[in-house]
Amino acid sequence: MAKAKRTLKWQRDPEGMRLRILEAAKQEFSAHGLAGARVDRIAAKAGANKRMLYYHVGNKDELYLAVLEGAYDKIRSEERGLDLEHLDPPEAIRRLIEFTWNYFLRNPEFLSLLQTENLARAKHLKKSTKVKSMHSPFVEMIRTVVRRGVDSGDFQVAVDPVQLYISIAGLCFFYLSNSATLSVIFGRDLLDKKAKDERLAHMVGLVLAALTGQSVALFEIAKAPKSRSVVAQTV
Amino acid sequence: MAKAKRTLKWQRDPEGMRLRILEAAKQEFSAHGLAGARVDRIAAKAGANKRMLYYHVGNKDELYLAVLEGAYDKIRSEERGLDLEHLDPPEAIRRLIEFTWNYFLRNPEFLSLLQTENLARAKHLKKSTKVKSMHSPFVEMIRTVVRRGVDSGDFQVAVDPVQLYISIAGLCFFYLSNSATLSVIFGRDLLDKKAKDERLAHMVGLVLAALTGQSVALFEIAKAPKSRSVVAQTV
DNA sequence: GGAGAAATTAACCCGTTGGATAAATACTGT
DNA sequence: ACAGTATTTATCCAACGGGTTAATTTCTCC
Numbered sequence: 001m002a003k004a005k006r007t008l009k010w011q012r013d014p015e016g017m018r019l020r021i022l023e024a025a026k027q028e029f030s031a032h033g034l035a036g037a038r039v040d041r042i043a044a045k046a047g048a049n050k051r052m053l054y055y056h057v058g059n060k061d062e063l064y065l066a067v068l069e070g071a072y073d074k075i076r077s078e079e080r081g082l083d084l085e086h087l088d089p090p091e092a093i094r095r096l097i098e099f100t101w102n103y104f105l106r107n108p109e110f111l112s113l114l115q116t117e118n119l120a121r122a123k124h125l126k127k128s129t130k131v132k133s134m135h136s137p138f139v140e141m142i143r144t145v146v147r148r149g150v151d152s153g154d155f156q157v158a159v160d161p162v163q164l165y166i167s168i169a170g171l172c173f174f175y176l177s178n179s180a181t182l183s184v185i186f187g188r189d190l191l192d193k194k195a196k197d198e199r200l201a202h203m204v205g206l207v208l209a210a211l212t213g214q215s216v217a218l219f220e221i222a223k224a225p226k227s228r229s230v231v232a233q234t235v
Numbered sequence: 236m237a238k239a240k241r242t243l244k245w246q247r248d249p250e251g252m253r254l255r256i257l258e259a260a261k262q263e264f265s266a267h268g269l270a271g272a273r274v275d276r277i278a279a280k281a282g283a284n285k286r287m288l289y290y291h292v293g294n295k296d297e298l299y300l301a302v303l304e305g306a307y308d309k310i311r312s313e314e315r316g317l318d319l320e321h322l323d324p325p326e327a328i329r330r331l332i333e334f335t336w337n338y339f340l341r342n343p344e345f346l347s348l349l350q351t352e353n354l355a356r357a358k359h360l361k362k363s364t365k366v367k368s369m370h371s372p373f374v375e376m377i378r379t380v381v382r383r384g385v386d387s388g389d390f391q392v393a394v395d396p397v398q399l400y401i402s403i404a405g406l407c408f409f410y411l412s413n414s415a416t417l418s419v420i421f422g423r424d425l426l427d428k429k430a431k432d433e434r435l436a437h438m439v440g441l442v443l444a445a446l447t448g449q450s451v452a453l454f455e456i457a458k459a460p461k462s463r464s465v466v467a468q469t470v
Numbered sequence: 471g472g473a474g475a476a477a478t479t480a481a482c483c484c485g486t487t488g489g490a491t492a493a494a495t496a497c498t499g500t
Numbered sequence: 501a502c503a504g505t506a507t508t509t510a511t512c513c514a515a516c517g518g519g520t521t522a523a524t525t526t527c528t529c530c
Binding site: 013014017048049051052055056 | 506507508509510
């Protein structure tokens, strides 16, 4: 009895608990999708009781939306730190591609969450008020880079910044989010180090070549078919 | 009573039933994912009893795999009909992009199925023996186009055909499969006619400009920000 | 016109799952 | 130290969902 402070059956830690719940939920939702996610597994992974989820966040859907909003929040805030304004345009685009690629590599759950939400035709995201506001600054950032590139003569065309971003994200996203099926159907491991390096080079080359009109060295990593010698590395 | 052929409670039609089941399953799986799909709904949509699914195809997972294989089968067989061999290389690439784009537009369930399967890290697809075999011809077709383009001087670089195809598919796929969330966060409808036309132009322009080094007219549909007059349509 | 096989239906089984209820435990101010 | 509140636990349950069993209807072939 009389221990100065006897060991507690549990400690209170509302904020910590909330974070652990959201982290556990992120893992569960990205691993199994919305319908496949199990509330009990989330609770277990968070070291909590199932009832806690409802107490701290809400029901399964609210939990899911909270996770989704958190995911967008995180990537957009990291992107703000890129400040592409101070780089010359081609270098800015290169950095944007590399950042996007590496972010997707480092945060595979983000990709899964996006897939899940699109499968649901953004039903939940539409309810979110927070998310909509945080994207226009990002678009303007890209628009500025493109305009500067056109003015300086580095870029051939004034491309729509939204199209450009969707293309960049798409080149990264599809490769990574679909690497499982692509690896199967093409019979090669798309996630080993060499393959990833080649992919990054390919994407940077593709986009910069299109924008600048000049062939980019890294783009030319072309695998010759086994029977042939190396194909000409033309101009 | 005694009508020469009294009305039947039901007709027999094994093959028809199997097709209806697979079609219903395709819709259900693409609309709700694997875990979200409901066996009863599939049965209802197929105008069948739940027991029929198990009788004609198998359990939920087998049903899903059958749908997935059918989907791959369909797109790959349509692709075979493209015969890019008889077009000059830039035109062949353009046609490949347009086909992929239109196929994805016409078959949104295919996109959903791929997303679902990748969410599951291709767990089911790996079990399929059929699917693996049908992709090398397609890759070789693209490889030939690229090689011809390099030889003729149309293309600047000998790009890896698998990378190229993943890029083309990715540009189309991401835009369409993620159009729901993208529309929300960018605040514009990406699926109206004008947006789709612009996207196709953008993709063709991007890829062909990168391959040929020449700016493609269609690529230059650049939306100026509302406050500004039209940005220079450079070179 | 009947026997056996094939196709289809109806009803049930039972583990799972999201969510709810109520009690127990820790914290806070006074 | 005590009342009131916030946080956490322990159970429970009704609905659901995949899958199975067994009976019913149609077809085929002799």
